[in-house]
Amino acid sequence: MGIFDLNGKTVLITGASRGIGKALSEEFLNSNAIVYGTGSKEESIEWMKGTGIEGRVADISKAGSMAPIIEEIKSKHGKLDCLINNAGIAVNIPAVAFKEEDIYKIIDTNFVGMFRTCQAYYKTHKLIGGNIINVSSVLGLVGYSLSSVYSGTKGAAIQITKSLAAEWVNNNFRLNAICPGFIDTDMNKMIKDKPQVFESVSKGIPMKRLGKPEDIAGAAIFLASDASSYMTGQIIVVDGGLSSLL
Ligand SMILES: NC(=O)c1ccc[n+]([C@@H]2O[C@H](COP(=O)([O-])OP(=O)(O)OC[C@H]3O[C@@H](n4cnc5c(N)ncnc54)[C@H](OP(=O)(O)O)[C@@H]3O)[C@@H](O)[C@H]2O)c1
Known part of the structure; x- marks a missing residue:
């Protein structure tokens, strides 16, 4: 594996119960990393039992939920090598129909939850350094109908990444973001459930x-690996070419 080697590195992935986070936790485990994955409730992490992935429950929209997990990993393994802020929620509704509580639910999960988790990691690792990967979206880069608040939080995820990369570089922290395009997960159930919409999105x-x-x-x-050790504050888009057309 050489520079891509993750053997023995500790990684904490939020939202590992399903979708992208589940796939990441399985692939990191296959790469011999020590993997901790979170879900918002006990049932979400059931599947991890016996896999080698350490499941923990934490609702990232609640203050203080992630700090104990980061502290636990540090005290057991000496260091959390990489935090992947993946947990997130989306809704597709017209901007005019947003209720106050819906706006804050998305902001508290996608933006405040991500920011607080970065803070908790930094506080415990500022003397040893760290590596953060924030999962944003192509919708953090380009506009899309029915995704105003979600897109806003995903744009914010990119700017958290860039700002903290600049602020914490002297503490040996790296931060980068990944922007997925349309991925086949529960988040896109609305698209998958409507064959015509599914076909038109796929064709696009x-x-x-x-x-x-x-x-x-x-x-x-x-x-997460040493292959990217000279990279910080950057965005990697993984979208099948979608954003190159927009
Ligand atoms: N799918 C896409 O097309 C797409 C595109 C671009 C970006 N993304 C981003 O990729 C990330 C993963 O998306 P996905 O498609 O895999 O979504 P998903 O299948 O809907 O899974 C969402 C994950 O986030 C967790 N989560 C949600 N709210 C949480 C909270 N308050 N506290 C803790 N965990 C919470 C869920 O845990 P529970 O199971 O416990 O609810 C679940 O593990 C998200 O940040 C999303 O915005 C997705």
Whole structure:
């Protein structure tokens, strides 16, 4: 493996119960990393039992939920080598229909939850350094109908990444972001449930298909490994070519 080697590195992946986070946790485990994965509730992490992945429950929209897990990993393994902020929620509704509580639910999960988790990691690792991968979206880069608040939080994820990369570089922290395109997960159930919409979305992607959750793993493994050691504050887009057309 050489520079891509993750053997013995500790990685914490939020939102590892399903979709992209589940695929990442399996691929990191296959790469011999020590993997901790979170879900928002006990049932979400059931599948991890017996796999070698350490499951923990944490609702990232709640203050203080991630700090104990990061502290536990540090005290057991000496260091958390890589944090992947993947947990997130999306809704596709017209901007005019957003209720106050819906706006804050998305912001508290996708933006505040991500920021607080970065903070908790930095506080415990500022003397040893760290590596953060934030999962944003192509919708953090380009506009898309019915995704105003979600897109706003994903744009914010990119700017958190760039700002903290600049602020924490002298503490030996690297931060980079991944922007997936349309990936075949529960988040796109609305598209998958409507054959016409599914066909038109698929046709609009240069590679003519939605991504598979495991399509995101290569970029994440690269960013978690020493192969990317001179990279910080950057964005990797994994979208089958979608954003090159927009
Ligand atoms: N799918 C796409 O097309 C796409 C495209 C671009 C970016 N992304 C981003 O990729 C990430 C993963 O998306 P996905 O498609 O894999 O979504 P998904 O299948 O809907 O899974 C979402 C994950 O986030 C977790 N989560 C949600 N709210 C949480 C909370 N308050 N506390 C803790 N965990 C929470 C869920 O845990 P539970 O199972 O416990 O609810 C689940 O593990 C998200 O940040 C998403 O915005 C997805």
